[in-house]
Amino acid sequence: MGILCPRAAAYGKARFTLVTTANRERVVIALGGNAMTGPDGSATPDAQRRAVEVAVEPVADLVASGAQVVLTHGNGPQVGNLLIKNQLAARVVPPVPLDWCGAQTQATIGFLVLNALRGALAARDVDRQVAVVVTRTLVDAADPGFTDPVKPVGRYFSARDAERFGALGQSWRSFGAKGWRRVVASPEPLEILDAPAVDALLAAGFVVVAAGGGGVPVVRADGGYHGVEAVIDKDLAAQLLARHVGADTLVIATNVEYAMAGYGTPDEKPIGRTTVARLREYAAAGHFAGGSMGPKVEAIVRFVSAGGKRAAITSLELIGDAVDGKAGTVIEG
Numbered sequence: 137m138g139i140l141c142p143r144a145a146a147y148g149k150a151r152f153t154l155v156t157t158a159n160r161e162r163v164v165i166a167l168g169g170n171a172m173t174g175p176d177g178s179a180t181p182d183a184q185r186r187a188v189e190v191a192v193e194p195v196a197d198l199v200a201s202g203a204q205v206v207l208t209h210g211n212g213p214q215v216g217n218l219l220i221k222n223q224l225a226a227r228v229v230p231p232v233p234l235d236w237c238g239a240q241t242q243a244t245i246g247f248l249v250l251n252a253l254r255g256a257l258a259a260r261d262v263d264r265q266v267a268v269v270v271t272r273t274l275v276d277a278a279d280p281g282f283t284d285p286v287k288p289v290g291r292y293f294s295a296r297d298a299e300r301f302g303a304l305g306q307s308w309r310s311f312g313a314k315g316w317r318r319v320v321a322s323p324e325p326l327e328i329l330d331a332p333a334v335d336a337l338l339a340a341g342f343v344v345v346a347a348g349g350g351g352v353p354v355v356r357a358d359g360g361y362h363g364v365e366a367v368i369d370k371d372l373a374a375q376l377l378a379r380h381v382g383a384d385t386l387v388i389a390t391n392v393e394y395a396m397a398g399y400g401t402p403d404e405k406p407i408g409r410t411t412v413a414r415l416r417e418y419a420a421a422g423h424f425a426g427g428s429m430g431p432k433v434e435a436i437v438r439f440v441s442a443g444g445k446r447a448a449i450t451s452l453e454l455i456g457d458a459v460d461g462k463a464g465t466v467i468e469g
């Protein structure tokens with residue numbers, strides 16, 4: 137049993153996609169920071185809006201094919217920019233903590249995705265509602281990540297600026313020729329507390345945007361939850377969300393088609409279809425940089441090891457093929 141859905145004429149030739157009511161595969165897609173800002177990493181409102189409009193196209197195709205889709209996204213550039221604004225305005229308006237900034241980015245990026253995805257679905261004559269869920273992620277107050285800040289946020293600054301900000305008690309790290317970025321605490325995500333809301337919305341037919349920026353980090357306190365100052369890695373949060381909602385497939389979409397062995401060396405080699413064991417060997421041998429490819433590989437390994445059917449790392453344009461196991465670095469359970 138199926139219906140025919142026209143896809144956007146503006147997105148290539150007008151084509152028709154068979155939407156079967158039986159195709160109810162659940163897919164979680166994590167969109168990287170590269171997909172949410174301009175090509176040069178610029179985070180102007182226009183650059184972000186345009187980047188999101190491009191990023192949602194393959195997602196809209198997937199929704200049109202009948203899949204149940206949850207989208208999650210990074211927030212590193214955006215949350216770092218909010219911290220700077222806080223700092224600059226501190227004498228005029230009270231600064232807000234980092235967890236509030238994280239929640240703010242879920243709203244602003246969520247709004248952009250909601251608007252763009254609804255537009256892309258309408259262009260395909262697909263009438264599916266999209267909901268954005270402000271999502272909390274449980275972390276451990278004793279996580280060592282709180283005393284060893286490693287998560288880069290915001291834009292690149294000069295060494296001189298970084299030194300000036302460092303004098304205010306902030307941690308900054310050099311990224312070579314690109315410059316310096318502020319680094320903040322990034323504890324392990326333990327539980328996506330609002331996953332039941334995501335599950336209910338999926339069952340009701342919504343496309344859901346959730347756990348943006350890895351979720352707002354909270355700890356258990358006073359019989360409830362308190363926000364804590366950190367930024368959770370969105371790939372590690374994505375695999376947890378995918379497990380909580382019983383997703384079949386997790387796709388980590390970034391700006392490279394594959395994770396590579398020997399990345400940046402003359403022996404660089406794309407890793408296509410592979411196994412959890414092989415990826416663990418590559419990781420142990422240091423093939424995946426921490427803070428970029430490292431957590432992506434760790435995320436797909438954790439998902440499949442926990443019973444997930446399929447997980448992939450690939451570029452934005454290849455999301456659909458990766459869901460079918462035909463593109464990117466793919467592992468299966």
Ligand SMILES: Nc1ncnc2c1ncn2[C@@H]1O[C@H](COP(=O)(O)OP(=O)(O)O)[C@@H](O)[C@H]1O
Nearest residue numbers: 168169170390391395396399423424425428429
């Ligand atoms: N082994 C590797 N294979 C491929 N890319 C790698 C590898 N190690 C590090 N990278 C870098 O990881 C980047 C993707 O990670 P990141 O910039 O954090 O993505 P996103 O912002 O999309 O989440 C690639 O552009 C590449 O520069």
Ligand SMILES: NC(=O)OP(=O)(O)O
Nearest residue numbers: 169210211212349370
């Ligand atoms: N929270 C997070 O991991 O964001 P980025 O992917 O933008 O670094």
